[in-house]
Amino acid sequence: MSQQSWKPVRLNDGKSGGSKGGSSSQFLVDLVIYNPEVKKTFQEVVDAHPSLQVKDPNDPTVARLVILELDEDPSESFSFIETVVQAVEGREVFLTSPRTDSQVLLEALRAGAKEFFPQPIQESEVGVALEKFVTRCQQATKEHTKKVGNILCLLGGKGGVGTTTVAVNLGLGLHGASPGRSVVLVELNQHGGDLAIFLDVQSNHSLRDLGSDLTRLDLALLTRVLTKHSSGMHILPSGYDDLSSGRISPESVEPILKLLQSVFDHVVVDCGHVLDLPTKKVLEMASTIIVMSTLIVPVIHRTKKILDLLRNSGIDGKKVRVVFNRFSTQEQEVLRETEETLKIDSSFVIPNDYPTASDSINNGTPMVLSAPRMPITKVFHDIVKDLGFGSDDPKEQANWMGRLRGMMNGRAASKTAQVS
Numbered sequence: 001m002s003q004q005s006w007k008p009v010r011l012n013d014g015k016s017g018g019s020k021g022g023s024s025s026q027f028l029v030d031l032v033i034y035n036p037e038v039k040k041t042f043q044e045v046v047d048a049h050p051s052l053q054v055k056d057p058n059d060p061t062v063a064r065l066v067i068l069e070l071d072e073d074p075s076e077s078f079s080f081i082e083t084v085v086q087a088v089e090g091r092e093v094f095l096t097s098p099r100t101d102s103q104v105l106l107e108a109l110r111a112g113a114k115e116f117f118p119q120p121i122q123e124s125e126v127g128v129a130l131e132k133f134v135t136r137c138q139q140a141t142k143e144h145t146k147k148v149g150n151i152l153c154l155l156g157g158k159g160g161v162g163t164t165t166v167a168v169n170l171g172l173g174l175h176g177a178s179p180g181r182s183v184v185l186v187e188l189n190q191h192g193g194d195l196a197i198f199l200d201v202q203s204n205h206s207l208r209d210l211g212s213d214l215t216r217l218d219l220a221l222l223t224r225v226l227t228k229h230s231s232g233m234h235i236l237p238s239g240y241d242d243l244s245s246g247r248i249s250p251e252s253v254e255p256i257l258k259l260l261q262s263v264f265d266h267v268v269v270d271c272g273h274v275l276d277l278p279t280k281k282v283l284e285m286a287s288t289i290i291v292m293s294t295l296i297v298p299v300i301h302r303t304k305k306i307l308d309l310l311r312n313s314g315i316d317g318k319k320v321r322v323v324f325n326r327f328s329t330q331e332q333e334v335l336r337e338t339e340e341t342l343k344i345d346s347s348f349v350i351p352n353d354y355p356t357a358s359d360s361i362n363n364g365t366p367m368v369l370s371a372p373r374m375p376i377t378k379v380f381h382d383i384v385k386d387l388g389f390g391s392d393d394p395k396e397q398a399n400w401m402g403r404l405r406g407m408m409n410g411r412a413a414s415k416t417a418q419v420s
């Protein structure tokens with residue numbers, strides 16, 4: 001397929017409610033249950049209720065209720081439940097497990113599970129809980145709004161321009177910008193594989209696990225493959241690099257991103273710099289595209305080609321931003337001329353600061369956490385603000401930094417954080 005002939009496909013934004021089939025009185029229930037017997041029992045009880053419908057695994061609509069079976073090591077599921085519950089107002093999680101020890105019950109309640117069903121399942125108990133759930137839904141004053149998280153796509157004008165650096169710091173910046181809003185950072189760069197290193201996390205799973213068999217793609221698999229950074233942000237490394245074989249198929253990208261959008265407020269995607277079909281799919285779905293560049297001629301040259309391609313493909317220019325990395329103050333005139341050449345009204349510039357940038361990578365602690373007061377870091381706050389998630393108030397900016405530091409230390413953000 002020639003790049004010039006690529007036209008983005010208009011996607012259904014899925015902004016329907018939590019009900020299905022045109023009936024506003026039916027609520028979807030997602031059964032994430034491994035044990036077939038147990039699943040069958042839940043299926044029967046749900047089917048018997050006129051206001052409930054079991055969600056088809058291929059349906060990207062977000063279910064209002066998730067009934068989740070805990071696996072052997074429930075700790076990952078607990079942290080994921082918190083995210084699922086926080087992600088959509090009114091969404092509930094019920095748990096079931098053959099384990100009924102008090103520790104599991106306590107953790108389940110703490111994580112936000114509304115009900116816990118020990119196995120073997122008592123159908124009457126489930127029936128009563130579902131009835132109460134339906135009443136809660138019906139009593140909700142406003143129509144439940146389905147979550148469709150923003151997709152922020154970062155594409156490098158060339159290799160090595162700082163796309164991963166910016167993706168990581170922006171992801172954390174968004175995570176700190178508004179408490180309660182969830183962020184997942186996804187690495188779609190199939191030639192990189194740097195994300196886990198930049199964040200110093202050990203990750204046994206990756207995008208590769210999600211893309212390898214789409215028939216298994218559901219909330220349960222997602223729970224297992226995501227890794228939580230110490231800040232609380234979730235990450236999904238690529239799992240592909242130049243040395244390994246296999247590539248993600250373009251067809252996998254849409255269902256994976258839709259699933260992530262149904263759970264997270266922000267899905268930040270590091271696409272690397274290769275404009276292949278999976279990346280084009282992300283560009284189609286993105287609410288914002290950041291093209292990373294520098295003021296070096298070959299990079300400007302390729303950035304122009306990318307921007308022309310986006311324009312010719314019908315992508316709305318309002319959702320495209322250009323960020324020039326490694327900027328020096330004496331380059332103001334070059335910047336102005338470059339903006340003219342690229343036909344863009346404005347851009348963001350990130351100062352050239354190799355020691356801060358490289359230290360943060362080598363220490364596995366992104367700059368917004370390790371160097372929050374450096375000028376290089378301030379730009380991330382400005383971009384978050386430009387995207388509509390930050391504030392002009394210096395106090396709020398101080399809170400932003402405080403929250404990031406607090407998250408890093410695994411404690412609540414200090415309300416009294418100060419900027420020096």
Ligand SMILES: Nc1ncnc2c1ncn2[C@@H]1O[C@H](COP(=O)(O)OP(=O)(O)OP(=O)(O)O)[C@@H](O)[C@H]1O
Binds near residue numbers: 156163166192273
């Ligand atoms: N503002 C900056 N000032 C100085 N150096 C920077 C800046 N931003 C990033 N760098 C440096 O640029 C190098 C490449 O950064 P990074 O890995 O983020 O680029 P990339 O575009 O993701 O590369 P790739 O194409 O390999 O994925 C790193 O050594 C990093 O320290």
Ligand SMILES: [Mg+2]
Binds near residue numbers: 163165189192194
């Ligand atoms: Mg990279």
